[in-house]
Amino acid sequence: MVKILFLCTGNSARSVMAEALLNTLGAGRFEAHSAGSMPTGRVNPFTLDLLASRGHPVERMRSKSWEEFAQPGAPALDVVITVCDNAASEVCPVWPGRPATAHWGFEDPAAFEGPEDAKRGKFEHVYEQIRRRIEALVALPLETLDTTAVASALKSIAERKTGPA
DSSP states (O other): OEEEEEEESSOSSHHHHHHHHHHHHTTTSEEEEEEESSOOSSOOHHHHHHHHHTTOOOTTOOOOBGGGGTSTTOOOOSEEEEOSHHHHHSOOOOOTTOOEEEEOOOOOGGGOOSOHHHHHHHHHHHHHHHHHHHHHHHHSOGGGSOHHHHHHHHHHHHHSOOSOO
16 A cells, blocks of 8 residues: 655645545555645535545644654555645655655635635635646556656656646
8 A cells, every 4th residue: 555645834725625635536556645744634614524525534633743653553654745835845754664755735715715616615725736746646556656756747747737826
């Protein structure tokens, strides 16, 4: 099983969406987690509503620190993907397992200001962008690739157009 950690600053929206999507679409090949460098302490309610409406389990979703995954006894990671520009520029902990790393930047839907319907629309838009990249990730034969090839494949996925802005 390929273990992947998605990182963001607050771990309340994008990284949580990526975790839920990969755990659902990965069909048992992947074990996805999410964390933040400065977690908010709660998953954004719009994230939880959206994930639940799309059939993802949300009962165990929580905002957590990336330190949980750098502790002794933490799962050895195969891949770490940052999903926000802030987390990508931070100095990360040393991860167990010497994982391949990549950056997939997405707009922060939690930062969007506007009416509730527009905010929900922003969350749905970002969810769909993440979904397209997760589908491309799931199609990769990660189990047969070395760390350098995995990083290259993940970078290629990040460079693909994920839909209109």
